[in-house]
Amino acid sequence: MMMRSPGESSTCGVPARPSHRRLPARAGLGLKPQHFTEILATRPDLGFFEIHAENYLVAGGPFHHYLSRIRDRYPLSIHGVGLSIGAEGPLDTAHLDRLAALLDRYQPQSFSEHLAWSTHGGAFFNDLLPLPYDQATLNRVCDHIDQTQEHLQRRILLENPATYVEFAASTLDEATFITEIVRHTGCGLLLDVNNAYVSGVNHHRDPQAYIAALPLPEVGEIHLAGFAEDQDAARAPLLIDTHGAPVAAAVWELYAFALERLGPTPTLIERDNDIPPLVVLIAEAQCAERWIGYTQRDRLEASA
Amino acid sequence: MSDQRLFVTALLDPNAPCPAGLTAWNGSDPTRRFAVYRNNVVTSLIDVLADTFPVTLELVGDEFFRAMAGDFVRAAPPKSALLAEYGGGFPVFIERFEPARSVPYLADVARLEMLRVQAFHAAAADPLTPEQVAQALADPERLPALRVICHPSLGVLSSRYAIVSLWAAHQGIGDLACVDPGLPETALVVRAGLEVQVVALPPGGDVLVAGFTNGLTLGVAAARAASAHADFDLTIHLALLLRVGALASLSLPTETLP
Numbered sequence: 001m002m003m004r005s006p007g008e009s010s011t012c013g014v015p016a017r018p019s020h021r022r023l024p025a026r027a028g029l030g031l032k033p034q035h036f037t038e039i040l041a042t043r044p045d046l047g048f049f050e051i052h053a054e055n056y057l058v059a060g061g062p063f064h065h066y067l068s069r070i071r072d073r074y075p076l077s078i079h080g081v082g083l084s085i086g087a088e089g090p091l092d093t094a095h096l097d098r099l100a101a102l103l104d105r106y107q108p109q110s111f112s113e114h115l116a117w118s119t120h121g122g123a124f125f126n127d128l129l130p131l132p133y134d135q136a137t138l139n140r141v142c143d144h145i146d147q148t149q150e151h152l153q154r155r156i157l158l159e160n161p162a163t164y165v166e167f168a169a170s171t172l173d174e175a176t177f178i179t180e181i182v183r184h185t186g187c188g189l190l191l192d193v194n195n196a197y198v199s200g201v202n203h204h205r206d207p208q209a210y211i212a213a214l215p216l217p218e219v220g221e222i223h224l225a226g227f228a229e230d231q232d233a234a235r236a237p238l239l240i241d242t243h244g245a246p247v248a249a250a251v252w253e254l255y256a257f258a259l260e261r262l263g264p265t266p267t268l269i270e271r272d273n274d275i276p277p278l279v280v281l282i283a284e285a286q287c288a289e290r291w292i293g294y295t296q297r298d299r300l301e302a303s304a
Numbered sequence: 305m306s307d308q309r310l311f312v313t314a315l316l317d318p319n320a321p322c323p324a325g326l327t328a329w330n331g332s333d334p335t336r337r338f339a340v341y342r343n344n345v346v347t348s349l350i351d352v353l354a355d356t357f358p359v360t361l362e363l364v365g366d367e368f369f370r371a372m373a374g375d376f377v378r379a380a381p382p383k384s385a386l387l388a389e390y391g392g393g394f395p396v397f398i399e400r401f402e403p404a405r406s407v408p409y410l411a412d413v414a415r416l417e418m419l420r421v422q423a424f425h426a427a428a429a430d431p432l433t434p435e436q437v438a439q440a441l442a443d444p445e446r447l448p449a450l451r452v453i454c455h456p457s458l459g460v461l462s463s464r465y466a467i468v469s470l471w472a473a474h475q476g477i478g479d480l481a482c483v484d485p486g487l488p489e490t491a492l493v494v495r496a497g498l499e500v501q502v503v504a505l506p507p508g509g510d511v512l513v514a515g516f517t518n519g520l521t522l523g524v525a526a527a528r529a530a531s532a533h534a535d536f537d538l539t540i541h542l543a544l545l546l547r548v549g550a551l552a553s554l555s556l557p558t559e560t561l562p
Binding site: 054055057058059060061062063064065081082083084087088092095117118119120121122123124125126127129130132164165166167168169202203204205230231232233234236238240 | 341
């Protein structure tokens with residue numbers, strides 16, 4: 001078993017340094033290699049950076065060089081995209097070991113993964129594939145999250161998915177399924193507001209009702225991103241979670257709805273494709289910070 | 305077959321039917337919705353290969369490259385989520401890819417590009433300093449017994465084609481029209497600091513470096529290189545390897561030079 005360092009959060013109630021325990025309730029950006037040197041040169045006023053864990057599971061080189069310097073100056077969120085928590089097969093313990101070493105090295109304030117699967121039969125598919133919401137899947141996902149939290153010696157945040165299909169086999173709605181996971185495993189939630197909106201449109205359900213039905217006190221971080229628009233076979237709108245566009249107006253509205261219920265919450269602007277200049281992303285982060293500010297002010301006024 | 309087995313089979317085979325048991329709220333045919341996953345998987349992995357093999361792409365054009373890479377992705381999806389490692393099998397696939405036969409050096413250019421990515425992410429190590437080298441040279445009698453440890457990022461690739469010149473011309477170094485692809489070249493790839501360098505090794509350099517990597521002494525490795533290439537000159541090779549930071553340390557069997 002790994003030793004837990006004093007700075008890491010845990011599910012076991014070990015006291016942690018406050019500054020290291022959680023992300024600040026501010027806006028952050030996904031860290032992109034094309035922005036490494038500009039970030040270090042200009043030190044933009046941002047709440048945190050987030051990386052995809054798998055991009056940094058390499059031995060050395062510029063990625064670690066720059067990340068260690070940026071980590072010295074900013075809080076960090078590490079976001080896994082390859083653990084495949086929903087896979088039918090067992091978790092890859094070698095991958096868990098590599099994640100544990102990365103978390104140990106960079107001591108991030110948050111680690112998150114997805115309610116999805118991406119591996120099967122020794123192959124990795126580089127996409128977040130959907131799950132039926134039934135009892136067998138729930139048991140398996142909970143076992144995998146228990147194993148992950150035990151292995152990493154920390155509480156993880158689980159992200160709600162953007163999906164394009166549903167399963168005839170599902171017996172629970174997604175919000176209930178996630179609520180059950182949180183209840184059984186004690187994990188937290190990464191509320192991806194764009195995913196909630198995309199899935200809401202794709203499956204003709206009310207994204208506000210969906211968010212309201214989630215265990216909101218367990219939300220540790222919010223994701224915002226852009227989507228692309230397509231159509232299904234019946235010409236109904238089908239939104240695709242591309243991370244390749246600015247945050248849409250409807251998603252900002254849903255974000256405001258979520259913040260009203262959550263209070264100020266660390267919020268990431270996700271952009272992984274068609275990446276614009278850093279200043280464009282900083283402006284989007286500032287927009288999120290204004291919403292966080294309104295929430296803070298409303299709360300102060302309400303309590304005055 | 306398991307549900308996820310059926311799902312991935314349909315993901316990778318565009319002619320396979322959409323998996324059973326998928327639904328849509330409006331009762332529409334889920335095939336169109338499932339196609340989003342098919343497209344995400346194959347397109348994102350083609351994009352990974354396009355990032356790793358940019359000169360290979362330029363040599364055949366975007367459309368040809370993406371079609372070839374798509375066939376590779378469907379035949380050999382990644383074995384892990386560490387996508388920096390994906391593409392190791394791509395050069396062999398290119399070699400056997402019939403439509404690419406007209407560009408015989410394509411596979412070796414791809415091998416060179418894979419070495420570059422491996423060097424980019426390789427472990428860090430300080431290169432040998434001039435002081436360390438001077439100290440080793442101070443006692444010429446011990447020189448042949450030295451063992452040379454290469455930088456962890458070092459890769460060497462010998463080709464029947466002018467891979468270094470072809471690659472360099474695509475970086476704006478030299479004129480592509482002046483490159484004779486049929487001239488054999490040996491590429492040395494190494495990361496010095498944060499930059500990956502690609503240089504041409506004179507004849508025998510591959511044998512010398514292979515000797516170092518296999519733990520031979522400097523004397524034995526140099527002798528092998530000399531017997532492979534009559535005009536092999538150890539001084540020229542060592543100067544080049546030191547200049548690009550390809551050597552990490554020197555040691556004698558019983559001691560390590562500082």
